[in-house]
Amino acid sequence: SQQGEEDPQALSIQEGENATMNCSYKTSINNLQWYRQNSGRGLVHLILIRSNEREKHSGRLRVTLDTSKKSSSLLITASRAADTASYFCATDGNQFYFGTGTSLTVIP
Amino acid sequence: DGGITQSPKYLFRKEGQNVTLSCEQNLNHDAMYWYRQDPGQGLRLIYYSQIVNDFQKGDIAEGYSVSREKKESFPLTVTSAQKNPTAFYLCASRAALEGPQHFGDGTRLSIL
Numbered sequence: 744s745q746q747g748e749e750d751p752q753a754l755s756i757q758e759g760e761n762a763t764m765n766c767s768y769k770t771s772i773n774n775l776q777w778y779r780q781n782s783g784r785g786l787v788h789l790i791l792i793r794s795n796e797r798e799k800h801s802g803r804l805r806v807t808l809d810t811s812k813k814s815s816s817l818l819i820t821a822s823r824a825a826d827t828a829s830y831f832c833a834t835d836g837n838q839f840y841f842g843t844g845t846s847l848t849v850i851p
Numbered sequence: 852d853g854g855i856t857q858s859p860k861y862l863f864r865k866e867g868q869n870v871t872l873s874c875e876q877n878l879n880h881d882a883m884y885w886y887r888q889d890p891g892q893g894l895r896l897i898y899y900s901q902i903v904n905d906f907q908k909g910d911i912a913e914g915y916s917v918s919r920e921k922k923e924s925f926p927l928t929v930t931s932a933q934k935n936p937t938a939f940y941l942c943a944s945r946a947a948l949e950g951p952q953h954f955g956d957g958t959r960l961s962i963l
Contacts, residue, residue, distance in 0.1 A: 784956055785857075835949055839896070840896075
């Protein structure tokens with residue numbers, strides 16, 4: 744069974760706007776990771792946040808983690824057309840589980 | 852450059868046929884994984900291996916088999932027992948029990 748559920752399933756924004764994706768999970772984790780997948784390609788790791796961290800930044804990416812609510816969010820600021828992709832959260836605990844993904848479309 | 856190579860990129864299977872998907876990594880990673888991805892869905896774990904000559908079933912292992920005779924290689928065989936094999940198959944590896952996974956570019960398997 745999949746551990747993570749992402750929301751929304753699909754998101755369409757204008758270039759320059761911010762995009763926020765949410766991930767909820769069910770059991771305890773050691774860390775949570777976010778990945779990006781371009782159409783027809785493999786996944787690329789974006790950022791990892793450990794269970795004792797609350798927020799992490801990497802370039803235009805900002806990830807938050809709330810272990811009490813078992814949820815995480817990924818914020819992409821100043822989006823670009825090249826950010827168009829599917830984004831997946833993955834929980835790393837006793838097993839490694841991927842979420843269902845958010846399909847992001849950035850309109851030029 | 853280090854990375855994971857999956858081949859072939861596209862594969863077609865006839866009824867009753869077994870097919871093998873190749874996955875090779877030169878990252879010196881101990882752990883390797885096989886996932887199945889169906890259209891518009893997340894990844895589901897088929898098999899994983901944390902060390903040579905050892906592997907474990909994932910959530911959807913029925914109809915699949917693997918081997919891990921070398922650290923660099925983790926081939927997946929889709930057997931005729933897998934009745935719905937049409938999917939995108941992704942291989943991944945990682946260095947430690949905690950940390951990011953590195954992915955190949957996938958093999959798309961279809962039924963003739």
